[in-house]
Amino acid sequence: MSRRSPSPRYSAGCASPSAVAATRLPAIALRPVVLAVHLATAGALFASAGWAPDAHAQAAEQARRFNIPAGTLTSALNRFAEEAGVFLSAPAELTQGKASAGLSGSYTVEQGFGELLRGQGLEAVRQAGGSYALRVAPGQSAAQAPDATFALATLPVVTISAAGTVDELPAAYAGGQVGKGGRVGLLGNRDLMETPFSTTSYTSKMIEDQQASSLGEVLRADASVRDIFPESGSAEHFNVRGFYMQSHDSAWNGLFGLVPHNRIATEFLERVEVLRGPGALLYGMTVSGAVGGVINLVPKRAAAEPLTRLTANYASDANLGAHVDAGRRFGVDKEFGVRVNLAAANGDTALDGQSQERLLGAVAFDYLGERARASLDAYSVNEQLDGGMPLLTTFAGSRIPDAPDASTNTMPGAYSDSASKAVIGSFEFDFTSEWTGFVAGGVKNQESGGYINDALGMNAQVSGAYTGLAMNVKNYFDVTSAEAGIRGRVRTGAVGHQLVLSGNIVEQEYGLVANRAMWQSNLYAPTRPVLAAEPAVAPKSTGSTLSSVALADTLSFAQDKYLLTLGARKQRVRSKNFAVSGAVLSSYDEQALTPAVAFVARPWTPQVSLYANYIEGLSQGGSVTDASASNYGEVFAPYKSKQVELGVKWDASGFLNTLSLFRITRPSLIRNAGTNTWGPDGEQRNIGIEWTTAGEVTRGWRLLGGLTHIDAENTRTTGGTLDGKAPVGVPSLQVNLGTEWDLPWLPGLTLNATAIHTGSQFADNNNLQELPAWTRVDLGARYATKLAARNVVVRGGITNAFNERYWSGVWNGYASVGAPRSVQLSASVDF
Structure with a gap:
């Protein structure tokens, strides 16, 4: 039986609600025979859900925008294959120790693989079923030939299980600043296009690049939110869609009451998810009665x-x-x-x-x-x-004094x-x-x-x-x-x-x-x-x-x-006030x-x-x-x-x-x-x-x-x-x-x-x-x-x-x- 990917947040996205439950397929080392069984099984499942091989062919011919950050070649190829919705198998030795400058722009699948592999002495070859295999490019050293151990087996985003889990985060959207979806309370993680609410999920990359050390500094990017406390103070209070919210009304992976009080630090956060509007059905009641939205910390x-x-x-x-x-x-x-x-x-x-x-x-x-x-x-x-x-401060009359130097x-x-x-x-x-x-x-x-x-x-x-x-x-x-x-x-x-x-x-x-x-x-x-x-x-x-x-x-x-x-x-x-x-x-x-x-x-x-x-x-x-x-x-x-x-x-x-x-x-x-x-x-x-x-x-x-x-x-x-x-x-x-x-x-x-x-x-x-x-x-x-x-x-x-x-x-x-x-x-x- 297959085993779950050790990092599902980066190897799977969000299934559509009626998607057929897929076997949990990994991005880990697989022997050729095992990989063939997985690909055959997945092919049958995808075909039953409407993912026929010709759909892969159509996807391969259409250019779309990608934003793959620099890193190891293994991670770049895995992420590209995931976002493109194609299979990729690769011998481990071919990518070991190699770096990638990343990819940004509009490409077909084959163009994208070509750019990522430029100067690497490798090529991605499309297989009959719509998957891709990595091999040494013609004219390169045969010393790079692989053995029988495969390191990459990235699947389309529909490979998430039907049930879903709270830790499986949708991949980052183009530009890397927001996610392609996020948690929608008890409904679990949802693709943004399948979510019947206005949501934004800010990524750790955005948090780091903005040097945001507090929740309020992250939400500077959000036009529906205003931090109504001074930024150099000890606490954070917000207006969300025009309604008051205290920072400790935020949720921790869907649970209220457990976030840090007063000011919320960001160093240990992967995502800051904003769901605009009341979230009572989705999350339950906040500890202080906020209704303008829900901020969920991952x-x-x-x-x-x-x-x-x-x-x-x-x-x-x-x-x-x-x-x-x-x-x-x-x-x-x-x-x-x-x-x-x-x-x-x-x-x-x-x-x-x-x-x-x-x-x-x-x-x-x-x-x-x-x-x-x-x-x-x-x-x-x-x-x-x-x-x-x-x-x-409050004011004495209708004439407002000029704001002092902050x-x-x-x-x-x-x-x-x-x-x-x-x-x-x-x-x-x-x-x-x-x-x-x-x-x-x-x-x-x-x-x-x-x-x-x-x-x-x-x-x-x-x-x-x-x-x-x-x-x-x-x-x-x-x-x-x-x-x-x-x-x-x-x-x-x-x-x-x-x-x-x-x-x-x-x-x-x-x-x-x-x-x-x-x-x-x-x-x-x-x-x-x-x-x-x-x-x-x-x-x-x-x-x-x-x-x-x-x-x-x-x-x-x-x-x-x-x-x-x-x-x-x-x-x-149930509540009581005490003297x-x-x-x-x-x-x-x-x-x-x-x-x-x-x-x-x-x-x-x-x-x-x-x-x-x-x-x-x-x-x-x-x-x-x-x-x-x-x-x-x-x-x-x-x-x-x-x-x-x-x-x-x-x-x-x-x-x-x-x-x-x-x-x-x-x-x-x-x-x-x-x-x-x-x-x-x-x-x-x-x-x-x-x-x-x-x-x-x-x-x-x-x-x-x-x-x-x-x-x-x-x-x-x-x-x-x-x-x-x-x-x-x-x-x-x-x-x-x-x-x-x-x-x-x-x-x-x-x-x-x-x-x-x-x-x-x-x-x-x-x-x-x-x-x-x-x-x-x-x-x-x-x-x-x-x-x-x-x-x-x-x-x-x-x-x-x-x-x-x-x-x-x-x-x-x-x-x-x-x-x-x-x-x-x-x-x-x-x-």
């Missing part, structure tokens, strides 16, 4: 090839760091994998007087067996900021400490080739202290005078999260079914307390602050249990041209059935996909995160959200575009300025149009970004006082456009630039305080080469290159100062 796993990479970092003003990324696979068939990531940074930041110390340790174990897969992740992240925090420190002496640690495990087992059971779970502990809400100000005037507010906070979060289920495939006549039954539970306890102090200061000439005393201990504030059971069926018709997903999730929310004494102040226990229906149609060509969805969600009630509010920490009753979305996706042979129209409604939390309390009041309705793009426009020129326009308004508010008003902190226009250009006259050198535009937005409920629109530009470059036979990449970047001063966003009525101009440098070496 941890790194050991790949088939050994990796030891050392990266040295520098950031303004004098912050030095290092990152070690090492991965190995062990066992007869490389079934055991270990990936270790260690990172440390220390030194002064771009904020005057502030220093940062950051430590990260993460280890990922995995097992890829014949019928079972398992993984175990553990991480510890600690970050400490000393000497100052960036500014957030490097100005308005609270010298302020600090923050944050520590998160977690252990997460998963296990899958194939009962048959069609049915798989899965279970996953983990625990997380987080503790924070200090000025984690940054340097707060109140009633800033045009002159810059304002009241400083010191909020010294202490909190903790203890979370347990788990899910279990079964997924599989059946057919009823001409209709295919992909069925999933799953249940999940998230238990969270958290405590918080804050001490306050106030003083008079000025935005442009800060005075000495009055710092608050550090709280001794954070008492238990809230305990909640979020549980649900979901059932979904994706029906496929007409050879997967039409996909219909029907599902529902039965959800239950400092431990007495229960309030509690609730509510349930709801939330349905969803989604549709994908590709009636003309696989390169064009039409989709639509209607999805409801029950979310844990919003919590008051404004530490200055008199009801800070209060959690409200659950609420329902609803989304209707229509969209079209177009894969233009290496240039991917998604255009969507959406309407989302959700009950609102609104601040009462008179009582300084937050509470439910009315409904927020966001209607928007969204365009995302990624890929390679021409050879060596890549784009990444998009545009989001949102018409947001409040409705059904008490007495109609705020009806028709725009919600606080929702810009009408957001544009992100990043470009990369490989210089043709200097191979290895790439220039990049990103422009970020955010339209005007209101900082108050009555829409009297309007923050002006802003645009900033980030610049960068990288150079990839070899030194002493080692792969080396040097990167440099400038954030806010023209030192624009602006109010970037609004958090709980506080406007945040924009990013200071800063420089980042790094050098990576593979050993």
